[in-house]
Amino acid sequence: MKPAKISILAPGLLGGSVALAATQAFPKAELVIWSRRKESLAPIHQALPKAKVGTDWSAVAGSDLVLLGAPASALSSLVRSLLPHLSTHTLVTDVASVKAPVEKDVAPLLQGRARWIGSHPMAGSEDSGFAAARADLFQKATIILTPTSSTPAPTIHDAAGFWKSLGGRVVELAVEEHDRLVSRISHLPHALAATLVRAAGLAALPLAGSGYRDTTRVAAGPAAMWAEILLGNRREVLASLAEFRTGLQKLEKALANQDAATLTKFLEEAAEIRRTLPSP
Amino acid sequence: MKPAKISILAPGLLGGSVALAATQAFPKAELVIWSRRKESLAPIHQALPKAKVGTDWSAVAGSDLVLLGAPASALSSLVRSLLPHLSTHTLVTDVASVKAPVEKDVAPLLQGRARWIGSHPMAGSEDSGFAAARADLFQKATIILTPTSSTPAPTIHDAAGFWKSLGGRVVELAVEEHDRLVSRISHLPHALAATLVRAAGLAALPLAGSGYRDTTRVAAGPAAMWAEILLGNRREVLASLAEFRTGLQKLEKALANQDAATLTKFLEEAAEIRRTLPSP
Numbered sequence: 001m002k003p004a005k006i007s008i009l010a011p012g013l014l015g016g017s018v019a020l021a022a023t024q025a026f027p028k029a030e031l032v033i034w035s036r037r038k039e040s041l042a043p044i045h046q047a048l049p050k051a052k053v054g055t056d057w058s059a060v061a062g063s064d065l066v067l068l069g070a071p072a073s074a075l076s077s078l079v080r081s082l083l084p085h086l087s088t089h090t091l092v093t094d095v096a097s098v099k100a101p102v103e104k105d106v107a108p109l110l111q112g113r114a115r116w117i118g119s120h121p122m123a124g125s126e127d128s129g130f131a132a133a134r135a136d137l138f139q140k141a142t143i144i145l146t147p148t149s150s151t152p153a154p155t156i157h158d159a160a161g162f163w164k165s166l167g168g169r170v171v172e173l174a175v176e177e178h179d180r181l182v183s184r185i186s187h188l189p190h191a192l193a194a195t196l197v198r199a200a201g202l203a204a205l206p207l208a209g210s211g212y213r214d215t216t217r218v219a220a221g222p223a224a225m226w227a228e229i230l231l232g233n234r235r236e237v238l239a240s241l242a243e244f245r246t247g248l249q250k251l252e253k254a255l256a257n258q259d260a261a262t263l264t265k266f267l268e269e270a271a272e273i274r275r276t277l278p279s280p
Numbered sequence: 281m282k283p284a285k286i287s288i289l290a291p292g293l294l295g296g297s298v299a300l301a302a303t304q305a306f307p308k309a310e311l312v313i314w315s316r317r318k319e320s321l322a323p324i325h326q327a328l329p330k331a332k333v334g335t336d337w338s339a340v341a342g343s344d345l346v347l348l349g350a351p352a353s354a355l356s357s358l359v360r361s362l363l364p365h366l367s368t369h370t371l372v373t374d375v376a377s378v379k380a381p382v383e384k385d386v387a388p389l390l391q392g393r394a395r396w397i398g399s400h401p402m403a404g405s406e407d408s409g410f411a412a413a414r415a416d417l418f419q420k421a422t423i424i425l426t427p428t429s430s431t432p433a434p435t436i437h438d439a440a441g442f443w444k445s446l447g448g449r450v451v452e453l454a455v456e457e458h459d460r461l462v463s464r465i466s467h468l469p470h471a472l473a474a475t476l477v478r479a480a481g482l483a484a485l486p487l488a489g490s491g492y493r494d495t496t497r498v499a500a501g502p503a504a505m506w507a508e509i510l511l512g513n514r515r516e517v518l519a520s521l522a523e524f525r526t527g528l529q530k531l532e533k534a535l536a537n538q539d540a541a542t543l544t545k546f547l548e549e550a551a552e553i554r555r556t557l558p559s560p
Binding site (some may be wrong): 029101104123124125126141142144171181182184185186188189190191192193194195196197198199200201202203204205206207208209210211212213214215216217218219220221222223224226227228231234237238240241243244245247248251252255256258260263264265266267268269270271273275276278 | 293401402403404405406421422431451461462464465466468470471472473474475476477478479480481482483484485486487488489490491492493494495496497498499501502503504506507508510511514517518520521523524525527530531532535536538540543544545546547548549550551553554555556557
């Protein structure tokens with residue numbers, strides 16, 4: 001897929017990075033950036049001088065690809081405003097971290113009006129907003145597509161091609177499988193990092209080394225956005241927290257019993273799993 | 281303090297990094313590297329061609345500074361072998377992560393035989409052994425010294441001067457305060473990272489982004505070494521795990537109750553603490 005016109009709606013860290021990366025990947029494509037907030041237009045215009053940047057919905061008309069950069073809770077209202085400017089050939093996708101609510105809210109609105117597929121780029125930062133966007137954010141990043149049984153093959157193919165053009169490595173998962181696995185690999189780590197920061201407190205901070213720095217980095221991320229993500233996936237997040245607590249009890253028991261063998265085995269099994277992760 | 285002769289005993293990641301950094305900081309000093317294991321001598325000799333590398337205790341005699349690179353459990357046996365080769369002017373320090381057991385085991389052996397002070401460099405890596413050593417490991421790293429009420433001021437001064445020469449930022453803490461704070465900033469994060477890796481499991485790994493990668497990096501570290509550290513500081517580690525569990529219950533309750541306000545506040549308070557940590 002070589003889109004001739006790309007529109008990015010509500011560009012934050014992810015949408016903004018798509019805009020920057022798409023400018024490099026598709027230098028001849030027309031780029032439209034739509035933002036609800038007038039005050040955010042100037043820096044976007046400065047970073048993307050060739051793009052059409054504004055608050056006008058009609059600029060979106062005729063797009064080959066529309067990327068929804070807003071969080072899940074804002075998507076259905078965004079899509080309702082978008083509907084009059086869609087063609088049936090337009091590929092619409094998003095970047096939200098929890099897919100079941102998006103599929104439930106957004107897919108029915110777009111049914112028969114555009115080609116819809118959910119996307120979740122496993123890329124980000126503790127920083128947020130367009131100011132944190134980077135053209136190389138998706139290089140080697142995993143992009144999860146969540147087609148359903150009714151998603152046509154060309155829609156999957158075109159969405160995958162687009163993300164690959166931005167440097168991503170594309171994986172397809174069913175919506176429920178996505179939400180289950182991502183709760184373990186992203187939402188649980190965030191919940192634990194925040195809880196760890198609170199438990200460690202301020203007193204120990206002057207001693208922090210790279211271990212604390214890395215284990216807690218994500219906890220500096222935007223609280224409201226993460227609260228929405230954790231709540232949106234709360235069934236899976238609660239299930240993974242329960243599994244985590246079971247593991248923690250095992251570790252605490254080994255510590256309390258001064259059981260070096262069990263504790264070493266516990267840590268060794270973790271180290272073996274972690275060492276299977278290739279370097280980025 | 282400009283040591284004319286420095287001996288590093290049992291050089292792993294930390295001791296090896298001290299050797300590499302000291303070679304740069306004190307190019308005229310005589311450097312002795314002692315290792316129990318004959319098979320580790322060749323790579324050390326290759327990395328430090330000017331150093332005297334071997335298994336012979338007598339080479340250590342006359343050192344101005346002796347650095348014990350071994351884990352806490354090996355220190356008293358190491359110090360017993362070291363005793364005949366010490367002068368009362370020799371400054372002896374270590375790199376162990378838990379100070380109460382070291383102070384209890386090692387300090388009495390060195391009483392009146394050498395100048396002793398405990399050190400804990402807050403630097404490291406998930407890699408271990410001399411092969412992972414780096415000359416710049418202590419640049420801007422926090423080095424905690426744990427003087428007791430009977431440590432003479434010149435001993436503190438000389439140890440601080442040595443670590444500063446290697447690039448470190450020196451902090452003094454009482455032994456108990458060290459073990460309490462370091463449990464929060466280092467031991468608790470390690471225990472949680474290992475438990476997280478186990479809970480997330482292998483299935484989700486292909487989706488891992490930078491969040492999972494960073495929150496779990498330390499879990500790839502050497503299991504036996506970390507088991508010893510957690511057990512050595514188990515009272516404080518168990519206390520910090522209990523505080524962590526209390527926080528986790530609060531987060532789980534907010535999630536289960538779909539209480540967005542409490543959850544956002546929980547995450548925001550964590551983000552505010554984490555954002556106070558300056559970039560490295």
